[in-house]
Amino acid sequence: MAKTKTTFFCQNCGTQSAKWQGQCSSCKQWNTIAEEVIQKAEKASWDISQVNTSKAIKAAKPQKVSDISTSAQARINTQNKELNRVLGGGLVPGSLTLLGGEPGIGKSTLMLQIALELPYKTLYVSGEESAQQIKMRAQRIHPQSEHCYILTETKTQQIFRNIAQMQPDIVVIDSIQTLHTDHIESSPGSISQIRETTTELIKFAKETATPVILIGHITKDGNIAGPKILEHMVDTVLQFEGDRNHIYRILRANKNRYGSTSEIGIYEMQGNGLREVSNPSEILLSKNEEELSGTAIASTLEGMRPLLIEIQALVSTAVYGTPQRSATGYNAKRLNMILAVLEKRAGFKLGTKDVFLNITGGISVDDPAIDLAVVAAVLSSNVDITIDKTMCFAAEIGLAGEVRPVNRVEQRILEAEKLGFESIVISKYCKLPKQTYGIQIIKLGKVHDVVKHLFA
Numbered sequence: 001m002a003k004t005k006t007t008f009f010c011q012n013c014g015t016q017s018a019k020w021q022g023q024c025s026s027c028k029q030w031n032t033i034a035e036e037v038i039q040k041a042e043k044a045s046w047d048i049s050q051v052n053t054s055k056a057i058k059a060a061k062p063q064k065v066s067d068i069s070t071s072a073q074a075r076i077n078t079q080n081k082e083l084n085r086v087l088g089g090g091l092v093p094g095s096l097t098l099l100g101g102e103p104g105i106g107k108s109t110l111m112l113q114i115a116l117e118l119p120y121k122t123l124y125v126s127g128e129e130s131a132q133q134i135k136m137r138a139q140r141i142h143p144q145s146e147h148c149y150i151l152t153e154t155k156t157q158q159i160f161r162n163i164a165q166m167q168p169d170i171v172v173i174d175s176i177q178t179l180h181t182d183h184i185e186s187s188p189g190s191i192s193q194i195r196e197t198t199t200e201l202i203k204f205a206k207e208t209a210t211p212v213i214l215i216g217h218i219t220k221d222g223n224i225a226g227p228k229i230l231e232h233m234v235d236t237v238l239q240f241e242g243d244r245n246h247i248y249r250i251l252r253a254n255k256n257r258y259g260s261t262s263e264i265g266i267y268e269m270q271g272n273g274l275r276e277v278s279n280p281s282e283i284l285l286s287k288n289e290e291e292l293s294g295t296a297i298a299s300t301l302e303g304m305r306p307l308l309i310e311i312q313a314l315v316s317t318a319v320y321g322t323p324q325r326s327a328t329g330y331n332a333k334r335l336n337m338i339l340a341v342l343e344k345r346a347g348f349k350l351g352t353k354d355v356f357l358n359i360t361g362g363i364s365v366d367d368p369a370i371d372l373a374v375v376a377a378v379l380s381s382n383v384d385i386t387i388d389k390t391m392c393f394a395a396e397i398g399l400a401g402e403v404r405p406v407n408r409v410e411q412r413i414l415e416a417e418k419l420g421f422e423s424i425v426i427s428k429y430c431k432l433p434k435q436t437y438g439i440q441i442i443k444l445g446k447v448h449d450v451v452k453h454l455f456a
Contacts, residue, residue: 088259101240127178294381298373329359345401
């Protein structure tokens, strides 16, 4: 009988060490080193490569770079426009996608909804819920589905046996932390188990060209649980964000080998599942009838999608000795920079006042094009004068107080025009094609020109 081999892994970052120690030498966390059994059992007579699918398993051979075909692979349409946008056009055959998010945010609901709506044979493997629980949710989301199969199993050997018999087109695993394999003797959710089960799934996906979607838990810091190498092994890492107390959810790509990582998908949580929000501006703009000071509309971009978002600012006299600076959804350091520019270049005394900034809808934006809207909202609240709600802004603010141009300004103008805005303020240095727009374009060059135009 082979001697049992053990080693020590950090449960926070996955670093391996030869002996136990109180502090991890890599991530500097205390009491995270745990001993795990790594002695592999004898391989079963059955192997992943014996999965008898309709797709031929090709042996890898060396090829010249000039001989490799560059024809684009046909992507699988998920029947979900928001997910397709984030993935870059759909699922790539043989790809491994990892979806992470907070507990209760709707990861399982989203994946089950997609599995029920797909016109392809889909196997949904659940290690957390029973078949009856999944059926209850499926009846609420999509009562009739002829292509979705449910399997409640956590052992990878049993999962692959069912895959060999069923030959699905797409496999969904909920979740990767619940799986375990006979080749590793440690408990499910451990570093070595997550690494080994993911390796088996990658081998299966690449050899059979079957896309696999993994659902992953996250830690209290918001990172996907397990070793950091897990994110390097998969092809795409998606993050499902939002607040459980709000109805809107945002799907982002943190890593994507087959597309852009700047795209987002927006969903609305309803009783019968997640609804795709095709026009995000409808949730990011308030529907107030009366005009209020301290609000301005900014035209921003998320990937290829233009968005109109509402910036809210509140400027008040500091009650305590030190003025407060608070920003939600916006970089606090950039807010401090803009306040310094307003004080130096426009003559506004904001050093003794509290300034609070909020981007509605619960999203975070790092596009510098919303700087001008932040300036307008802060000044509007400071002087308590409302800004015309048919006006929007798209420009960056420089340290010299200049209004700087931003990229793809024409796309921003067309989006504002489509949503019924009557005017848009941009930098006078923007180069626009010679064409007529159905919206008034106001070009300004300095911060004091903005002040004069808005509050003259």
